Amino acid sequence: MIPVTWYLALSIILFSIGMYGFLTRRNVIIMFLCIELMLNAANLNFVAFSHYLTDLHGQVMTFFIIAVAAAEAAIGLGIVLALFRNRRTVYSDEINQLRG
Amino acid sequence: MLSKFIFLYCALVIVITGILAVRFRNPVHSVLAVLVLFFHMAGLYLLLNAEFLAAIQIIVYAGAILVLYLFVLFLVNIRQEIKTERFVANHNISKFISFLVFLILIAVTQSFRLGTPGKWTTDAIRQATHTKALGIEIFTSYILPFEIIALILLVAVVGGILLAKQDKQEVVMAQKEGSGSLTRGGKK
Amino acid sequence: MNTFSPFTLSSLSFLGPELVLLSVGILLIVVDLFFENRLLLPWLTAAGTLVSLVLLFNSPSGIVFGYMYVVDAYSVFFKMVCLVGVLFTVLLSERYLTTEKLRHGEYYSLLVFSTVGMMAMVSGGDLIVVYLGLELMALSVYCLVGLLKQDSRSNEASLKYFLMGAFSTGLLLYGISLIYGLTGTTDLSMLSQRVVSLDLINNHAFLVGLGLVLVAFCFKVAAAPFHMWAPDVYEGAPSSITAFMAVAPKAAAFAVLGRVLIMGFADVHIHWGPIIAFLAVLTMAIGNIAAIAQKSLKRMLAYSSIAHAGYALLGILAGNNEGLSATMNYLFIYAFMNMGAFAILILLCDNKRRGEQLDDYRGLAKTNPLVAALMLVFLFSLVGLPPTAGFIGKFYLLVAAIHAGYIVTVVAAMIFSVISAYYYLRVVRYMYFENAVQETAAVSISPGMTAALVLAMIGMIGMATFPGPILSFAGKSLIGF
Numbered sequence: 001m002i003p004v005t006w007y008l009a010l011s012i013i014l015f016s017i018g019m020y021g022f023l024t025r026r027n028v029i030i031m032f033l034c035i036e037l038m039l040n041a042a043n044l045n046f047v048a049f050s051h052y053l054t055d056l057h058g059q060v061m062t063f064f065i066i067a068v069a070a071a072e073a074a075i076g077l078g079i080v081l082a083l084f085r086n087r088r089t090v091y092s093d094e095i096n097q098l099r100g
Numbered sequence: 101m102l103s104k105f106i107f108l109y110c111a112l113v114i115v116i117t118g119i120l121a122v123r124f125r126n127p128v129h130s131v132l133a134v135l136v137l138f139f140h141m142a143g144l145y146l147l148l149n150a151e152f153l154a155a156i157q158i159i160v161y162a163g164a165i166l167v168l169y170l171f172v173l174f175l176v177n178i179r180q181e182i183k184t185e186r187f188v189a190n191h192n193i194s195k196f197i198s199f200l201v202f203l204i205l206i207a208v209t210q211s212f213r214l215g216t217p218g219k220w221t222t223d224a225i226r227q228a229t230h231t232k233a234l235g236i237e238i239f240t241s242y243i244l245p246f247e248i249i250a251l252i253l254l255v256a257v258v259g260g261i262l263l264a265k266q267d268k269q270e271v272v273m274a275q276k277e278g279s280g281s282l283t284r285g286g287k288k
Numbered sequence: 289m290n291t292f293s294p295f296t297l298s299s300l301s302f303l304g305p306e307l308v309l310l311s312v313g314i315l316l317i318v319v320d321l322f323f324e325n326r327l328l329l330p331w332l333t334a335a336g337t338l339v340s341l342v343l344l345f346n347s348p349s350g351i352v353f354g355y356m357y358v359v360d361a362y363s364v365f366f367k368m369v370c371l372v373g374v375l376f377t378v379l380l381s382e383r384y385l386t387t388e389k390l391r392h393g394e395y396y397s398l399l400v401f402s403t404v405g406m407m408a409m410v411s412g413g414d415l416i417v418v419y420l421g422l423e424l425m426a427l428s429v430y431c432l433v434g435l436l437k438q439d440s441r442s443n444e445a446s447l448k449y450f451l452m453g454a455f456s457t458g459l460l461l462y463g464i465s466l467i468y469g470l471t472g473t474t475d476l477s478m479l480s481q482r483v484v485s486l487d488l489i490n491n492h493a494f495l496v497g498l499g500l501v502l503v504a505f506c507f508k509v510a511a512a513p514f515h516m517w518a519p520d521v522y523e524g525a526p527s528s529i530t531a532f533m534a535v536a537p538k539a540a541a542f543a544v545l546g547r548v549l550i551m552g553f554a555d556v557h558i559h560w561g562p563i564i565a566f567l568a569v570l571t572m573a574i575g576n577i578a579a580i581a582q583k584s585l586k587r588m589l590a591y592s593s594i595a596h597a598g599y600a601l602l603g604i605l606a607g608n609n610e611g612l613s614a615t616m617n618y619l620f621i622y623a624f625m626n627m628g629a630f631a632i633l634i635l636l637c638d639n640k641r642r643g644e645q646l647d648d649y650r651g652l653a654k655t656n657p658l659v660a661a662l663m664l665v666f667l668f669s670l671v672g673l674p675p676t677a678g679f680i681g682k683f684y685l686l687v688a689a690i691h692a693g694y695i696v697t698v699v700a701a702m703i704f705s706v707i708s709a710y711y712y713l714r715v716v717r718y719m720y721f722e723n724a725v726q727e728t729a730a731v732s733i734s735p736g737m738t739a740a741l742v743l744a745m746i747g748m749i750g751m752a753t754f755p756g757p758i759l760s761f762a763g764k765s766l767i768g769f
Contacts, residue, residue, distance in 0.1 A: 002107050007144075008209050008469075010111045014118055015462055016202035021122035022455055023194030026183040029127040029173060031451055033134050036165070037118055038458030040141055045465035051148040053472045055218025056225075056237045058465075059150055060245075061416055061474065063238065065461060066153075066160050067249050068423050071256035072457075073165045075427050076450050077172045078263030079434050083443040084176040085266070184447060187516060208493040215472030215486060244353040248408055248420040251310070252427060255401050258317065259431035262394045263446075 007048035015041035032076055039069055106147055110140040131169050138162045149222055152231040299352040302359045305340040305367065306407050312336030313400035320393020330382040330736060333396045337375045337403075344368060351413060355475050358413040361765030366410040366543035369620050373536035374403045376627040376743065381528040382736030384634050388526060390435055399532070402428035406540035410547075415464050415474040418544055422460075422508070425537055426453045433525040433533075445524025452517040456507035463500025470494050476552045489555055498553060502560065505548075508541040509597045512571040519578070522590030527637060527644070530586065531630035534593040535623045542619060545604055546612050557607040564605045565697045571598030572704040580711045585633060586644040588711060589626070592670060595708060596622055602685045602701060606692035613762040614688040618681035620758060621669075621751050625678055628666035628744035632659060635737055652719040660719045662741060667712045669748055672705055677751035684759070 018037030025031055043062045050058025114137050121133035138161045145154035176182060188194040225233045238246055300307065315336075316329060344367055349359045377399060385392055405424030412418035430453065434446025468474055470493060471482040488494040503514065510518040522530045549560060575595025582588040600622070603615030636648060636659070653660040669678035682705065689698045751758060 002104055002147075004214060004469075005209055005212065006107060006111075007148075008212060009206070010114065010144075011465075012202065012205040012209070013115055015205070015458075016198055017115070017118040017122055018458065019201060020195065020198035022451075023188050023198055024191060025122065026185070027127055028182045028184055028447065028451070029169060030122070030124075030130050031184070032169070032454075033121055033127075033130055035451075035454045035458055036134065036161075037121070037137075038455075039461060040138070040161075042458065042461035042465045044141065044144065045462070045469060047145055047148050047150050047153060049214070049465065049469035049472075051150070051222075052214055053217050053469070054221045054224075055472055056220045056233060057218070057474060058468055059153055059234060060237050060242050061464075061468070062150075062153055063156065063234065064242075064245055064249060064416060064420060066156055068252060068420070070160055070165055071252050071427060072423070072454060073168055074256045074260040075263070075430055076454065077168055078260040079430065079443070079446050079450055080172060080182055081175065081264045082434055082437050083440070083447055084182055086437065086440045086443050087182070184444070184451065187452070204496060208496045211491050212466075212470065212493040215468075215470050216482060218472060241354050241356075242416070244356045245414075245416050245420050248405075248417070248424060251401065251404065252420065252424050255398065255424060255427050255431075258394055259398060259427060262391070262398075263431060263434055263437070 004048060004052045007044060011041040011044040011048070014038075014044065028080055032073070036069065036073075039065060103147060106143065110143045110147070113137070113140045114144075127173055128170070131166055131173065135162055135166050138166070149225060150230060152234050299357075302348060302350060302352045302357065304343040304347040305371075306404050308336060308340045308343055309400050309404050309407075312340075313397040313404070316393055316397040316400065320397075326392045329392050329396050330378050333378045333400060334375060334736075336400065337371055337378065341368065341371045341375075344371065355413045355477060356417050357408075357411050359411055361761075362547070363407075363411040363543070365616055365620075365762060365765045366539055367407050369539040369616075369623055370403055370406045370410070370536045372620075373532060373539065373623050373627070374399060376535075376623070376631075376740055377528055377532040379736040379740035379743070380531060380627070380631055380634050383732075383734040384526070384528050384637065387637060388436060390526065395432065395435060398428040398432050402426075402432070403536065406536060409540045410543040412544070412547075413476055415467075415476065415479075418548075419457075419460065419464065421540075422544075423457070425540060426457075429529070429533060429537060432529045433521060435529070436526055439524075441524040442526065443524075445521045448517050448524075449521040452507060456504040456514075459500045459507075460504035463497045463502075463504065466493060466497030466500070470497065476547065480552050480554070483553060483555060489559075495556070495559060498556065498560070499563075501548065502545075502563070505541055505545050506567060509538050509545070509600075510594050511567050511597050511601060512574040512594070515571065515574065515594050518594055519587055519590045522593065523584065523587045523644075527586065527630060527634050530590070531627055531634075534589070534626050534630075535619075538593070538597060539619045539623070542600055542604070542615060546615065549604060550607060550609075550612055554607065561605060561607055564601055565694055568598050568601035568605055569697055569700045571595065571601065572701055573598075576704045576708045576711075579708070582711070583646055584644050585646050585649065585715065588646070588715075589629060589633070592708070592712075593626065595704065596626075596670075598704075599682060599685055599701060602689045602694075602697065605694060605697065606688045608688075608692065609763070611685075611688035611692060613759070613765075614681075614684040616762040616765070617755075617759055618685055620762075621677045621681040621747075624744050624747035624751070625666050625669040625676075627740065628748065629663065629670065631737060631740045631744060632663045632666065635659060635733070635741075646715065646718060649715055649718045650722045654723075662745065663719065664716055665745070665748060667715055671709045671712045673709075675752060677748045677755070680751065680755045 015038055018034045021034035022031050043065055046058035046062045050056060117133045117137040121130045124130045138157060142154040142157040145157060220233060344364055351358050402425045405421045408421030409418055412421055430446055430450045433449050434443055436442035470488055471479055473479055473482060507514045572595050575591050575598055579588050579591035600615050600618055603611040669676035672678040672682040686698050
């Protein structure tokens with residue numbers, strides 16, 4: 001039997017990696033991925049604890065978190081697309097002005 | 101013994117791909133690293149007797165969410181990365197913060213002990229099969245959260261379309277500059 | 289096998305207000321699709337909100353869906369604050385959306401869905417429901433913030449808000465996962481029992497988990513040092529949504545803080561009390577001092593809303609019913625005064641100017657004496673000058689904090705209150721003692737705007753002259769705790 005602290009330690013490492021990436025990177029897509037890593041760390045905790053507690057609540061929570069993560073990704077990427085469209089037009093306006 | 105070996109293998113891959121995902125310059129490489137990570141995460145779920153969640157992890161996380169990321173990456177020009185300013189201005193401070201959080205969390209694992217156990221023992225789950233056991237929980241005690249999830253997905257659909265859709269004026273603008281952007285792409 | 293189902297049709301009667309709002313939200317999408325007349329939508333939303341408000345006071349109270357959903361007087365009070373906030377926002381948006389050329393149908397339905405999320409948060413008896421309500425609220429608001437798609441400020445605001453929100457969700461979930469592992473439950477009432485029975489009050493892992501949850505909610509209420517997203521987001525968002533964000537989501541987050549900290553973990557008060565005291569002082573300091581340097585009224589109000597979150601924390605800090613009822617009372621009053629100030633800001637926004645810069649207010653008393661007078665009342669109330677409603681709210685907060693023994697914090701709060709007078713009164717000086725820089729166009733008043741201003745004034749005057757009913761309502765709603 002694997003001790004529960006092993007899972008806890010792994011999830012802590014994953015959580016810290018995600019947090020480190022979120023705080024240091026500037027690329028928005030990579031920041032999104034870092035948030036996914038943090039959510040996965042929490043998920044791992046939930047599933048592991050739920051297994052060792054012989055209780056299903058944690059796994060239900062993981063199920064919900066995955067569903068929310070999907071919704072979150074859809075909206076986050078929608079925001080990125082809107083921003084990208086806007087920046088592109090701004091960028092091309094500058095070009096046009098230069099050609100003037 | 102075997103399970104420990106599998107755990108260590110999965111944990112090693114998860115940590116390595118996690119670090120790689122954070123360090124890669126190219127976001128596509130990061131997404132692929134995270135993909136590998138999610139598969140090994142599913143392996144850990146299997147180890148924890150959560151087959152249904154392992155399947156969900158692969159189908160939803162790896163199959164849907166990450167593919168969505170890849171689509172967006174191909175839609176936006178990768179060279180022209182979308183960046184934002186850091187929330188903590190200084191690089192060293194953010195390193196320090198995340199390291200501090202890591203140390204604190206590792207330190208408190210000492211005092212971690214499991215709480216009051218529930219009624220779903222491994223045998224009970226195996227008898228009912230994991231999917232059925234999870235289904236019973238979701239559709240009885242967790243019916244209200246399940247309904248809220250439905251609403252969240254509705255908001256995601258409405259909001260996602262609303263934000264990503266091109267407005268009529270934008271389409272006209274994009275058509276006007278269409279030829280210009282092509283030549284710009286060619287020059288690069 | 290346990291096949292007990294906590295769900296019966298009768299449990300739906302407890303969800304009356306939520307269900308009404310939900311149907312209105314879906315109806316709005318359909319109406320927007322099939323009817324050309326967009327002017328109908330705000331009034332439909334306002335009517336739905338009012339029906340929901342009426343139902344709120346007429347639906348039974350109890351605990352339904354197992355222990356998942358708690359309908360008690362406490363949740364009714366906060367739902368009332370949120371609904372009042374939405375009602376104001378809808379009235380303010382009526383003309384603003386046409387000025388900014390925003391799409392209507394989705395705007396109102398997202399607004400309504402986010403309110404349903406807040407109501408779920410406020411009533412959540414289980415951390416899962418709280419989390420899902422929070423997400424429902426947050427996801428809708430992310431979209432609303434980014435609705436001005438042509439404006440890059442709005443885009444960036446929504447991206448920033450999304451990133452911060454998702455990050456804080458990650459912290460929240462990790463905290464919840466630790467708490468779940470230590471106790472084996474996410475049910476709030478059972479949590480407080482297990483904390484005692486498993487002797488977790490001094491357990492470090494438990495405290496770290498609780499700390500992560502606390503940090504996540506500090507992000508949500510924009511308490512310093514987790515406030516850095518707020519000014520940019522509040523400035524970039526459409527003005528009506530800024531007004532909404534400063535009132536309703538914040539009230540919902542405070543409701544959860546109150547329920548989790550005072551209901552769930554009251555025994556741990558010795559640990560979180562000093563932390564909250566420090567955060568409250570820091571929040572008031574940063575909010576009030578940074579507001580002085582602002583040239584834009586919208587950004588100034590953003591900092592002022594950070595500062596007000598600091599004042600509202602004073603009541604949570606007290607850790608008892610007196611403090612919590614003072615916070616509730618204050619949030620209710622703040623809804624009226626903040627909405628009033630934003631109503632004026634939106635009123636002055638037309639095709640030529642945005643009404644956001646302080647310069648737009650120079651000489652306003654000469655061109656529009658009535659508008660200036662209304663703004664004067666709202667600003668005095670935000671300062672907390674004695675005859676106004678803002679004073680009453682602040683007074684009870686300070687008294688509660690003094691009774692709990694946080695004298696130093698109260699002194700700091702009073703000093704920062706005095707500092708805040710400087711920047712609020714600067715607007716008054718601009719309005720009354722300076723001449724207009726540019727020609728100001730006549731202000732066009734729409735029915736929705738009139739209704740919002742009248743409602744805000746009635747609320748302010750009512751609360752200043754008869755504060756009794758609201759205070760006793762807030763006090764009574766805590767008796768069952």
